[in-house]
């Protein structure tokens with residue numbers, strides 16, 4: 001059995017874990033109902049009260065209460081009525097909120113989704129430590145921590161669990177001039193980097209310009225790169241892993257929730273949920289169209305709905321996160337004992353395409369294409385001739401072929417990829433090959449679409 005951070009919780013049997021989750025869920029629902037008018041009204045509108053939620057099926061039958069838009073409206077209303085930005089779902093007196101953070105890339109006014117009480121912060125540290133431990137971080141590792149430290153971005157609290165794990169951090173902050181970070185790194189010799197993908201790539205180039213050597217001389221062998229859309233793009237991942245000579249570990253945390261991440265196995269079998277006692281997500285899968293529950297079984301695709309457990313400040317209850325996930329099947333060779341699901345993140349709901357009435361997610365198409373590396377480079381675009389989501393078949397794909405592949409081989413490859421897509425998604429596709437590198441390389445936000453409308 002794999003070694004885990006929290007032996008007591010992560011090695012519970014499935015039945016024990018489910019009982020604990022149900023206990024925590026009932027407590028959380030009663031807590032928000034008693035303390036918060038916003039949630040109380042959501043229950044009343046649904047014709048239910050926390051006392052009616054006796055079984056998992058009862059909980060699943062509750063409607064979605066919130067999404068990103070509701071959260072923004074909640075913030076605006078609390079600003080107007082109470083003069084604070086924490087939202088109408090705030091469940092504690094204002095002075096209990098000790099951590100005030102938002103996420104990167106927010107347009108317009110920020111939502112302070114990461115508003116934590118002291119206990120919420122401990123909960124965050126616990127869930128995140130389980131992720132880092134699963135990915136192989138241990139006492140004795142030394143982390144170069146390069147998230148922006150200024151502002152109020154949530155990236156800065158990713159370092160707090162490391163302290164609890166007795167893992168040293170060299171906090172440089174992404175705003176520090178590259179030459180200083182290089183000095184720090186060469187003197188303190190970290191073997192782990194935590195940063196955004198675009199920072200890691202930029203730093204590697206600056207390292208080479210400044211020192212004349214490659215960044216891999218630092219021997220940073222574990223990369224935790226997160227916080228922007230470059231995450232999960234295979235071509236970007238491969239490029240950065242080559243620059244550093246290390247392994248890119250995926251972690252996904254949304255709104256102080258979710259807690260899913262990769263283990264340290266070579267074969268990728270999805271991301272592991274490590275904290276089903278602290279947060280519900282994959283287990284509450286809904287159809288993104290109707291927001292009605294769908295059965296959570298191997299291969300199922302849907303929108304995960306977040307419900308916080310054991311959260312005090314701004315618990316999220318029945319919050320449709322907007323990420324489309326797929327339940328992963330089969331065992332993972334890491335033998336992680338936790339009772340959570342394994343999932344793949346297919347993309348944002350807003351990226352969805354509808355072809356012949358079927359939902360298609362660009363990331364799922366890309367996964368098919370990437371499986372043909374080295375015959376292809378992995379870079380591709382879906383060409384849209386009209387405004388999405390509804391598009392006319394066939395699905396038009398522009399794909400970079402690999403170096404030195406002849407025309408006959410490409411004709412064959414096009415047929416194979418099209419058949420694969422048809423078998424998996426029941427949609428016809430048309431494939432146009434272009435030369436390697438023709439699509440350019442962008443780390444920060446590699447587009448999946450080419451818009452021709």
Ligand SMILES: [Zn+2]
Pocket residue numbers: 262263264265269272332333334335336
């Ligand atoms: Zn695993």
